[in-house]
Amino acid sequence: MxxxxxxxxxxxxxxxxxxxxxxxxxxxxxxxxxxxxxxxxxxxxxxxxxxxxxxxxxxxxxxxxxxxxxxxxxxxxxxxxxxxxxxxxxxxxxxxxxxxxxxxxxxxxxxxxxxxxxxxxxxxxxxxxxxxxxxxxxxxxxxxxxxxxxxxxxxxxxxxxxxxxxxxxxxxxxxxxxxxxxxxxxxxxxxxxxxxxxxxxxxxxxxxxxxxxxxxxxxxxxxxxxxxxxxxxxxxxxxxxxxxxxxxxxxxxxxxxxxxxERVEESARLLALRERLYTGISEKVPAIQLNGHPSLRLPANLNLSFAYVDGEALMMAMRDVAVSSGSACTAADPEPSHVLIAMGIDEDMARASLRFGLGRFTTIEEIDFTIEVVSKAVAKLRPLSAAWNSNV
Ligand SMILES: Cc1ncc(COP(=O)(O)O)c(C=O)c1O
The missing domain is CATH 3.40.640.10 (Type I PLP-dependent aspartate aminotransferase-like (Major domain))
Incomplete structure (x- = not known):
């Protein structure tokens, strides 16, 4: 559904x-x-x-x-x-x-x-x-x-x-x-x-x-x-x-x-959905980075940085999917997340991050839809970045 x-x-x-x-x-x-x-x-x-x-x-x-x-x-x-x-x-x-x-x-x-x-x-x-x-x-x-x-x-x-x-x-x-x-x-x-x-x-x-x-x-x-x-x-x-x-x-x-x-069964289901999301996005979107531990992490969490795009702009370009970005949108000049900065991630990549938090009501159709929405939004935004254009 x-x-x-x-x-x-x-x-x-x-x-x-x-x-x-x-x-x-x-x-x-x-x-x-x-x-x-x-x-x-x-x-x-x-x-x-x-x-x-x-x-x-x-x-x-x-x-x-x-x-x-x-x-x-x-x-x-x-x-x-x-x-x-x-x-x-x-x-x-x-x-x-x-x-x-x-x-x-x-x-x-x-x-x-x-x-x-x-x-x-x-x-x-x-x-x-x-x-x-x-x-x-x-x-x-x-x-x-x-x-x-x-x-x-x-x-x-x-x-x-x-x-x-x-x-x-x-x-x-x-x-x-x-x-x-x-x-x-x-x-x-x-x-x-x-x-x-x-x-x-x-x-x-x-x-x-x-x-x-x-x-x-x-x-x-x-x-x-x-x-x-x-x-x-x-x-x-x-x-x-x-x-x-x-x-x-x-x-x-x-x-x-x-x-x-329901924890054991639900964790396995979420892990499979999370892996589908990560693989799906990785296959369609180049230059992404996984933030957080590759294996010692909550099964329902995926945190990715999309190089050459701003997390806030990306979120705005994908209004049909509710996620969080690695910058606090309350300030005029959004502060990058203190967690990502403490992990040694540079400010640009911290600002370019999205947190996907899956849950009990997340379906496989929603994951597939999200992969499409994210890849289209990134493809739309990247050509607007001078750094991306000089990189490709
Ligand atoms: C790790 C952690 N601690 C504390 C809180 C605060 O929880 P609450 O807003 O329910 O007081 C949150 C909520 O985001 C959290 O994620």
């Missing part, structure tokens, strides 16, 4: 799975109690639904349900994970470590902490966007108290060796946070085997609703202590006050369960 415009921006957000919508609906109109109301059935039913959601999320990562704190999404989870433990950690040391390829929702809270006096090291990735355990180890000092490295990159899909990094941190008594926003439900994750103390996720990245996410907070070996970002009614064991959005938690839980139960 071909749905035009074709949606290939599933790293930005995903469509809510109709099965998830169905599961959420009764919690708007019938089971609408406040999960914190302990004196009547409306509250008990809501509370039971939240418990189930928590169990479903926990099961995906090998956690205990009570280790899952409901938040509004990964931005909040990251902020809580990075700022929450510091009042307890400051007696031990003042050094934090992260990587240059992280999402802004990790980099910006950490940069704020650096302005407030924390010592921050930002480690470079390799040219594939991979953050090596050696690079993290080289950055550690006696003062390091927390390391944050994402599980999968949101632009180039590169998978980091988080198990090795987690082990390194645990051997040194350092807390390890991973932003698993793009990885949750897409690749295997286990907080015990991967030595993770804090893990962030967001439901709208795995076919759940927007506005809800979670933070896994380890309870044992070590027990992670957190100060909340905001105070109030003491919900979520005091870590996150505010009435829980019950329908959203129901949706997040069911979306998590579906993602995990």
């Amino acid at each position: 071909l749905n035009i415009p074709v949606y290939l921006d599933n790293h930005a957000t995903t469509r809510v799975d109709p099965r998830v919508v169905e599961a959420m609906l009764p919690y708007f109109t019938t089971i609408y109690g406040n999960a914190a109301s302990i004196s009547h059935k409306f509250g008990w039913d809501a509370s039971e639904a939240v418990d189930r959601g928590r169990e479903q999320v926990a099961a995906v990562i090998g956690a205990e349900p009570r280790e899952i704190i409901v938040t509004s999404g990964a931005t909040e989870s990251n902020n809580l994970a990075l700022k929450g433990p510091l009042s307890y950690l400051k007696r031990k040391g003042n050094h934090l470590v992260t990587a240059a390829t992280e999402h802004k929702a990790v980099l910006d809270p950490l940069k704020r902490l650096a302005r407030e006096g924390w010592d921050l090291s930002i480690v470079n990735s390799d040219p594939h966007g991979l953050v090596s355990v050696e690079a993290i180890e080289a950055a550690l000092t006696e003062q390091t108290v927390l390391v944050s490295v994402m599980a999968a990159n949101n632009e180039v899909g590169t998978l980091n060796p988080i198990r090795e990094i987690g082990k390194l941190c645990h051997d040194r008594g350092i807390l390890f946070h991973t932003d698993a926003t793009q990885a949750f439900g897409k690749i295997p994750l286990n907080v015990i085997d991967d030595h993770i103390d804090l893990l962030s996720l967001s439901a709208h990245k795995f076919y759940g609703p927007k506005g809800v996410g979670a933070l896994y907070v380890r309870r044992r070996d070590p027990q992670v202590r957190l100060s909340p970002l905001f105070d109030g009614g003491g919900h979520e064991r005091g870590f996150r006050s505010g009435t829980i959005a019950v329908p959203l938690v129901v949706g997040m839980g069911y979306a998590a369960e579906l993602a995990e139960s």
